[in-house]
Amino acid sequence: MRIGELAQRGHCDVETVRFYEREGLLDAPAREGNGYRNYSSDHLAQLNFIRHCRSLGIGLPDVRVLRSFQQHPESACDAINQLIDRQIARIHHQVESLRLLEQQLHALRETCQAKQTASACGILQNLRHAAAGEPCTCHAEPAAVQGQQG
Amino acid sequence: MRIGELAQRGHCDVETVRFYEREGLLDAPAREGNGYRNYSSDHLAQLNFIRHCRSLGIGLPDVRVLRSFQQHPESACDAINQLIDRQIARIHHQVESLRLLEQQLHALRETCQAKQTASACGILQNLRHAAAGEPCTCHAEPAAVQGQQG
DNA sequence: TGAACAGCCTGTACCTGCTACAGGGTCAAG
DNA sequence: CTTGACCCTGTAGCAGGTACAGGCTGTTCA
Numbered sequence: 001m002r003i004g005e006l007a008q009r010g011h012c013d014v015e016t017v018r019f020y021e022r023e024g025l026l027d028a029p030a031r032e033g034n035g036y037r038n039y040s041s042d043h044l045a046q047l048n049f050i051r052h053c054r055s056l057g058i059g060l061p062d063v064r065v066l067r068s069f070q071q072h073p074e075s076a077c078d079a080i081n082q083l084i085d086r087q088i089a090r091i092h093h094q095v096e097s098l099r100l101l102e103q104q105l106h107a108l109r110e111t112c113q114a115k116q117t118a119s120a121c122g123i124l125q126n127l128r129h130a131a132a133g134e135p136c137t138c139h140a141e142p143a144a145v146q147g148q149q150g
Numbered sequence: 151m152r153i154g155e156l157a158q159r160g161h162c163d164v165e166t167v168r169f170y171e172r173e174g175l176l177d178a179p180a181r182e183g184n185g186y187r188n189y190s191s192d193h194l195a196q197l198n199f200i201r202h203c204r205s206l207g208i209g210l211p212d213v214r215v216l217r218s219f220q221q222h223p224e225s226a227c228d229a230i231n232q233l234i235d236r237q238i239a240r241i242h243h244q245v246e247s248l249r250l251l252e253q254q255l256h257a258l259r260e261t262c263q264a265k266q267t268a269s270a271c272g273i274l275q276n277l278r279h280a281a282a283g284e285p286c287t288c289h290a291e292p293a294a295v296q297g298q299q300g
Numbered sequence: 301t302g303a304a305c306a307g308c309c310t311g312t313a314c315c316t317g318c319t320a321c322a323g324g325g326t327c328a329a330g
Numbered sequence: 331c332t333t334g335a336c337c338c339t340g341t342a343g344c345a346g347g348t349a350c351a352g353g354c355t356g357t358t359c360a
Contacts, residue, residue, distance in 0.1 A: 073269030119223030
């Protein structure tokens, strides 16, 4: 199959396929007489593998590592487990940070409910105060965040 | 004050300050006779404002928008609220995606508990199956994810 | 015969939000 | 007179693609 079909079946962009080839993640395919790339079903499996890893947030260097494990089936899987564990820790940390961020944004948002002028807007006031080094609603202690509304 | 002091007081890198100036987020300061940048306390407030917004995950274009609101205090704050609401929605979506991702990684991780060879490793098997279009543990339905362990 | 159009090619620039140099100037202390 | 801290401009790099420019190929329709 040609690159367009591969991309479609792999649910990604043609440019992305070429990018993966350049990055050495996807084996370079045979070429037709006119120079067009000609892919086999194995290439589709490779692409699906990459996309699946990417959908799990695994970075390209780690995808490369996992591919190399596939090519050496006799090697110990210990490193695979560690790779996934690192990934889990990373994602967990991101989730925690973003949850905190969401709380902060909600606290900030609640300081302005009505339509008014920018100068009276609690959101801008908060941001201004924070810039001046004064305490702000959004970065208050979690307990204070809860009770900030009165 | 000079750029080093400003950066230190704003808890960021000297390069970052210059970057903000290039991007038009921070007003260009006066220059000393030798060409060194000379900042006022207003610049520090500007920098703090930017850093505070950034700590809330607000992108540079939106920081620019917020700054322009500060410069036009008579304008309606409606757009500010919408900006923050969009930000909340974006972060919320990210949190949800990452939580799902974390679940998927845990499900994947539980398919391999022991040290074995890569070919027998449940994690790699899962990834291979997914690449072949077969169902995988990690992207199973949430209910199935819970009960996958037995 | 030819014109339009989809699809492919290579190569390079762009995106975010910085970070990290290279290569050079300034200024105070020892 | 040298060392070292600080500053300057300009450019390249990171991840993971995305988006062209400029050109070739191959089919279809008139």
